[in-house]
Amino acid sequence: MQLLARSIALAYNNLPRPHRVMLGSLTVVTLAVAVWKPFVYHTDQDSYQSKPISKQVLLDTQQVRSLLPEASEPIDDNDSPPATDIPKDELDDKTENETGVHEYVVSTGDTLSSILNQYGIDMSDISALAAQNTELRNLKIGQQLSWTVNDDGELQRVTWEKSRRETVTYDKSGSGFKASTQTLKGEWQDKVLKGTLDGSFVSSAKDAGLSNAEIGAVVKALQWQMDFKKLRKGDQFSVLMSREMLDGKSQQSELSGVHLRSGGKDYYAIRADDGKFYDRSGSGLARGFLRFPTLKQYRVSSNFNPRRMNPVTGRIAPHRGVDFAVPIGTPVLAVGDGEVVVVNGGGAAGNYVAIRHGRQYMTRYMHLRKALVKPGQKIKRGDRIALSGNTGRSTGPHLHFEVWINNIAVNPLTAKLPRSEGLSGKDLRDYLATVREVMPQLKI
Numbered sequence: 001m002q003l004l005a006r007s008i009a010l011a012y013n014n015l016p017r018p019h020r021v022m023l024g025s026l027t028v029v030t031l032a033v034a035v036w037k038p039f040v041y042h043t044d045q046d047s048y049q050s051k052p053i054s055k056q057v058l059l060d061t062q063q064v065r066s067l068l069p070e071a072s073e074p075i076d077d078n079d080s081p082p083a084t085d086i087p088k089d090e091l092d093d094k095t096e097n098e099t100g101v102h103e104y105v106v107s108t109g110d111t112l113s114s115i116l117n118q119y120g121i122d123m124s125d126i127s128a129l130a131a132q133n134t135e136l137r138n139l140k141i142g143q144q145l146s147w148t149v150n151d152d153g154e155l156q157r158v159t160w161e162k163s164r165r166e167t168v169t170y171d172k173s174g175s176g177f178k179a180s181t182q183t184l185k186g187e188w189q190d191k192v193l194k195g196t197l198d199g200s201f202v203s204s205a206k207d208a209g210l211s212n213a214e215i216g217a218v219v220k221a222l223q224w225q226m227d228f229k230k231l232r233k234g235d236q237f238s239v240l241m242s243r244e245m246l247d248g249k250s251q252q253s254e255l256s257g258v259h260l261r262s263g264g265k266d267y268y269a270i271r272a273d274d275g276k277f278y279d280r281s282g283s284g285l286a287r288g289f290l291r292f293p294t295l296k297q298y299r300v301s302s303n304f305n306p307r308r309m310n311p312v313t314g315r316i317a318p319h320r321g322v323d324f325a326v327p328i329g330t331p332v333l334a335v336g337d338g339e340v341v342v343v344n345g346g347g348a349a350g351n352y353v354a355i356r357h358g359r360q361y362m363t364r365y366m367h368l369r370k371a372l373v374k375p376g377q378k379i380k381r382g383d384r385i386a387l388s389g390n391t392g393r394s395t396g397p398h399l400h401f402e403v404w405i406n407n408i409a410v411n412p413l414t415a416k417l418p419r420s421e422g423l424s425g426k427d428l429r430d431y432l433a434t435v436r437e438v439m440p441q442l443k444i
Ligand SMILES: [Zn+2]
Pocket: 076, 078, 302, 319, 321, 322, 323, 399, 400, 401
């Protein structure tokens, strides 16, 4: 089968482009039908291997032609450039997670499967984990989940921080997951760390006694208010950390609040019970994101799929974004406030634009006819950044759109994006009580 796939791929590459497009499209339909059928009608392995494919080969031209409207679906060869295209700075070292570890704070409406699914974790992995460990149905707002996957994107380990004292780890074992509970023995202590900028924020924060992880937490908490590169000598900061101490050493820590004074202005971010940061009055700090990068909502022609099989080469080639069937020349909008970091052309992605939003978010827009922005340009949510097109490796007009959170591509249609809502009701009252407690400690 592999040999066959390889020789087909070779022959395919020698064809002129229009033929390639047509053949590629036909292959997609053929494979789609071949793969789809067995899941519906045959559940045992044997019939999956043989029957449907041989049946499919017998499809006559008439039948194939009847499927063609779908076959003309624009597809891209999903060779989106790696995220290493994006220029990095000193702050990135501090805000990036430990390699391969994905972190997430549980928020309203989340379930184990909705969280993992938006990161492209396979449903079979999620069910294997959830079936054996039913307590995972009781995720609470503000708790932290982290997980690791192997090179094939299979879930290896999930860590659930139930409380500051108790963490449960689930390790892949055979076809299931084995749970183990760790109870922390240290004491949580509050510590205020203050400093004045002399050089970069990172070096000044280190001098004040913050660890790398703590600097990362501060930068993330203030990401929507502050461009840390713009801080100047003499700017002051005060940070309240809660640290778990054992034998005089900090085991782990949590940022409770930060106050920064820059150019005579005061900026605050204080943590609420939901694990998010708000300003002194309980307003949300992030300006919300648009879900779609166009004025009107277009049909999805290809979904986010980190394990997508390339129909031609038979290899796994992740589709890190979602494709919208958008006519050429449609205005493409920035989904959030941010800074243009890449405007590029020529590769498989065609003309493309990448935008950074705060420190943790990035969006990319590909196969554009024309970019309307320049690298370094600051943009607002809803700004026109490009006109859509069909450039690069693409078989028809469409817009390929990606969302990255903490350097991981997520499903743009389901990912939790920053929202601008503040707190209300009891949450707000609780928060304001916290603010009254924390603010005096953050005096500069
Ligand atoms: Zn695509």
